[in-house]
Amino acid sequence: MSVSLKLELDKVTVVGSPFNQGMPRQRVDFNIDPELGVFGMDTVVHKHFALGETFAVLNHDVTLVPPPGQPTHYGIAVMHSKVATVKFMDRDWFNVVKGEYHMTYNPGVEEAHRFKAGNVMKSHYIQVEPYFLNELLMSVSPGRNTPLWDFKEQVIRGEFANSGGAVSLPAFYQVIQNVFDCPLDGPLGDIMLEGSLHQLMALQFSMMGAQHQTSPVSHREQETFYAIKDHLRATFLEEHSLLALSRKFGINQNKLKTGFRELFGTPVISYLYDLRMDFARTLLLDKNMNVNEVSPMVGYRNANHFSTAFKRKFGISPSRLKY
Structure with a gap:
């Protein structure tokens, strides 16, 4: 199944998603007018999550609007170069810049993404099924007044939640690369990828303020x-x-x-x-x-x-x- 983009003057609307194609690893080149530039994504799809490495070189300012009626999901965006601007519902636009992450719990609200002309943009985006991440989220005990505490409380109430900050952990990038480099496929590959997802979320929660408890195990x-x-x-x-x-x-x-x-x-x-x-x-x-x-x-x-x-x-x- 191909993925295409419907092009307007300054708006691109996704038709289909590289995250629901059912392929364990694929390269998606979005079909846009060459005059606009190039926009593509490498993806790894697992039953609990999907990871996309997005790359774009755009000749004009572009607004990317996913289709309406998006399902409830968790999303983590990590910028590696330049800047992207994001908007949810009627909230203000905000920037996610190089070296930052942004995590959201989206119960199906509309979102949009802006990209500036002339930027060579690279980012990673992880979309996680809510049933999986809910279980992990409920197993941690964040300190009060931490981003993870606020995030968890909003999720419990079923509200839109977001948190962002600096990504300075080499381990975070290494786990992402491990997903793309997974040497196994089939059931064993699924097990290995799920382990990587656990590592990724543990690092994510630590960045958001989860309390670290000393283990009695040496x-x-x-x-x-x-x-x-x-x-x-x-x-x-x-x-x-x-x-x-x-x-x-x-x-x-x-x-x-x-x-x-x-x-x-x-x-x-x-x-x-x-x-x-x-x-x-x-x-x-x-x-x-x-x-x-x-x-x-x-x-x-x-x-x-x-x-x-x-x-x-x-x-x-x-x-x-x-x-």
Whole structure:
């Protein structure tokens, strides 16, 4: 499906979106009048988010207006060069300049973006599904009178929310690059990209004032737990037990249980269960497999037991997933 732009004298309206094409990685060159300049985007699309690297060289001042009726979403814009000007609803226009981020919770209000002529513009834009980010947002405890506190309170009330500031963390840019450089595809690629999204949001929240709590898990133990987590992500279809994991990584079994949960917010077995259920959902939706085929692949000999576990996880039975 192609993406085009409808050109008026000083306004460009997007028809379609590079974020809903269902392609894991693609280059989109918007079809605009060459006299106006060039406008394009590299995108990575995941089930929870989409990341776009936008590039533009414009010969005239341009206003970019997305189609009306945009769905509720979180958006994070990071400018790497020059400046863009943004407007939401009837609010005033404001600038996002090089080295700054701007994060919004948009419950479907109209927005517009202005770009000045003669600028070679480069930026990144991350659009995140609200159900995913809501869960992360509700898990943090920001300090009062911080941008994240205000942002969270507005989201809870269902109001438009925005926050912005300087991006000086090399790690933030590195995570973005890791998304584009993801070496895997398919279910394992999805897992790796989701991990990158978690890192990105943790850094974002830290910039907005989330309180940092000292973990009782030592630095050396943290390295072990991250190694265990990586091992589980790579081998989640294999048989695992706490005893076998503790022996493999040289850690006390009780410490494995308590430390993993302390660091990642979930027990080892629950984490493994989530990986398998996410993989099962991918097989059912993307590979068009049925319940009897999928259940043994994720460790269930009885298809009914799998269906019960799947419904407990996602709130819908696997047989009804496609309807």
